[in-house]
Amino acid sequence: MSDPTPAIRLLGQAAVEHWSGPSDVVTVEIELEPGSPGSAPHRRPGPVFAYLLEGELLYELEGKPEQVIRAGEAFWEPGGEVIHYQAANHLSDRRTVLVAVMVRAPGQEMTVPVAAGELAARAHLRHPRPAG
Template sequence: MDSADGFGPAMLADVEPRFIPEGASGMTVLVEWPPSDPGTPPHRHTGPCFGCVIEGELRWELEGEPERVIQAGETFWEPGGGVIRYQNGNALSDAPAKYIEFMMCAPGQPMLTMVDAEEFEKRAHL
């Protein structure tokens, strides 16, 4: 929903999460990766995540989807739960990448869980 004069809110993403954990809390983080940083190793979140790249380019890959590059000004989301995030690193070798991410976190559970090598191997077909 862009305003006619170019000021005011602009819709960047409109998604319908599959679920939001009961009693979830929200967390907003600013993530910054230096040039060529691979980002966080494969992991999952307990609830859906929404974000926007504000600087640089982000290499992004979710389980069951092809790898893609998200540029500054573009958004991303993931459903959370059992879906593995394989990549979220800097796609550029000569500039930093920065993004803001809002996560819905299930109560009493860590916001992020790393995927161990055994599980990674079992789910490689996905």
């Protein structure tokens, strides 16, 4: 007889600070076509937890180096003032798909664009980019 207890594997965890009050929790699937640069620099109003189902994601948050996240890996971003610079499909020959769970105050948009002037003013906070 097999064990009826489900197998649970921790994919990631994060300490979320400064979040209180009513919240909407939204789960979305995001599909990026081959080579897609993803969305323009933006912020999220609250934390985001994500899991890559397929492909590879070139991911960059303010103050952190670019990283490649691969299928089967989880990641998170704190939301708030941190700029999300990129979440691009790192592959030119196949799609990248992820599931994201986003927390926000009721009625807020999931993505808040960052204007060019603010990007320039905060450029010193961006991690140095790889040469190339």
